[in-house]
Amino acid sequence: MAAGVQGCFMIGDFCAVSLFMMHEKTKNRHFSLIDPHNPGMPIVLVGLMGAGKSTIGRRLAARLGLGFVDADDAIAEAAGRSISEIFEAFGEAAFREGERRVIARLIDDKPQVIATGGGAFADPQTRDLVLSRSFSVWLDADIDILVERTAKRDTRPLLRQGDPRTILEGLWKTRAGDYAQANIHIKSSDGPHEHVVDKIIAAMGSYIRERTGP
Ligand SMILES: Nc1ncnc2c1ncn2[C@@H]1O[C@H](COP(=O)(O)OP(=O)(O)O)[C@@H](O)[C@H]1O
Numbered sequence: 466m467a468a469g470v471q472g473c474f475m476i477g478d479f480c481a482v483s484l485f486m487m488h489e490k491t492k493n494r495h496f497s498l499i500d501p502h503n504p505g506m507p508i509v510l511v512g513l514m515g516a517g518k519s520t521i522g523r524r525l526a527a528r529l530g531l532g533f534v535d536a537d538d539a540i541a542e543a544a545g546r547s548i549s550e551i552f553e554a555f556g557e558a559a560f561r562e563g564e565r566r567v568i569a570r571l572i573d574d575k576p577q578v579i580a581t582g583g584g585a586f587a588d589p590q591t592r593d594l595v596l597s598r599s600f601s602v603w604l605d606a607d608i609d610i611l612v613e614r615t616a617k618r619d620t621r622p623l624l625r626q627g628d629p630r631t632i633l634e635g636l637w638k639t640r641a642g643d644y645a646q647a648n649i650h651i652k653s654s655d656g657p658h659e660h661v662v663d664k665i666i667a668a669m670g671s672y673i674r675e676r677t678g679p
Pocket residue numbers: 512513514515516517518519520521580614615617653654655656657658661
């Protein structure tokens with residue numbers, strides 16, 4: 466069956482829907498909410514700024530024949546302002562409130578790939594929702610790589626509050642324990658983006674295989 470055919474999307478050589486349905490029988494908490502009439506559940510990318518959630522997420526969706534949405538874009542659209550403008554005008558707490566609402570709406574929407582902003586999964590309410598209603602992927606890279614990648618664009622208000630490396634190191638310490646709760650952990654090192662997509666798809670296949678047996 467080809468990727469994108471209704472009722473099935475391919476993870477490696479696996480039909481995810483039939484596997485998800487098998488999981489439903491096992492009452493695995495991550496798979497217990499699958500509706501057999503839906504092609505799976507959202508796939509949510511989490512991890513620090515610069516890990517590649519937005520760029521890799523878009524490519525992952527294309528490979529799986531799924532839609533893609535960047536939660537930051539959806540928040541900016543809902544607010545009619547950029548992320549920086551939201552932080553400036555209303556502060557971080559208001560941004561998190563909007564982020565919580567928007568991600569809940571996107572998860573409810575349909576099975577699709579959702580790139581979250583780096584702080585979303587550190588919010589207990591959003592994290593619980595993502596863990597119970599989606600398949601979560603922690604995209605991770607070494608601090609040197611994160612510093613280099615995030616330096617390319619000045620769109621991240623948190624990194625303007627001081628030395629970006631120090632801020633990223635601090636966020637890694639406070640958030641790593643949260644990110645580690647995601648279903649799978651993928652290193653997004655330098656190299657072709659498609660290689661990271663391959664790693665995610667392979668790890669999803671292994672995750673499902675390990676829980677369903679041969
Ligand atoms: N595997 C990768 N190799 C090289 N550059 C990457 C890789 N993944 C992401 N990037 C680059 O890093 C920058 C930040 O990526 P982005 O997707 O915006 O990260 P995030 O959404 O996690 O903050 C972008 O310029 C992107 O092209």
